[in-house]
Amino acid sequence: MKKIEAIIKPFKLDEVKDALHEVGLQGITVTEAKGFGRQKGHTELYRGAEYVVDFLPKVKIEVVLADNQVDRAIEAIQTAARTGRIG
Template structure:
């Protein structure tokens, strides 16, 4: 089992969700986060005062999936989140040692 974590631009969430549904992903955890990388930040003007926005809004997706679905999920996220501009995001894949469904006590792939 793998945990795929993706950081994407907020306006791409619906596109990514639809793409993941098409490849058979049944559950996603979505969190609103802030961060920066090469995109750095940007300067905004508010009531005549200029200020720097260091941390930009992003969306963090977490998807627990079977090993066989890793490549289709990565491809779906990559294609649907891509704008071709800096700050499109990143995808991280890590191993899951154990998954347990609290309601039923199911473990492993059955719990996902």
């Protein structure tokens, strides 16, 4: 048995879930998360005041699966979650 943890953008969750279902995985655990990488957040304007948003919303997916399913699951997650942009 192996456990895969992936941090993805929230709007990619449905695509990743569908991709995992297509490779035969039935169950996943999803947790809301916040974080940043190379993009390091951004500045927003709220009621006339600027503030820095350091942590961006993310979704953490956890999948426990048999050893022989690992490669297909990783491929499915990478393909479905890829946006072509950092973060």
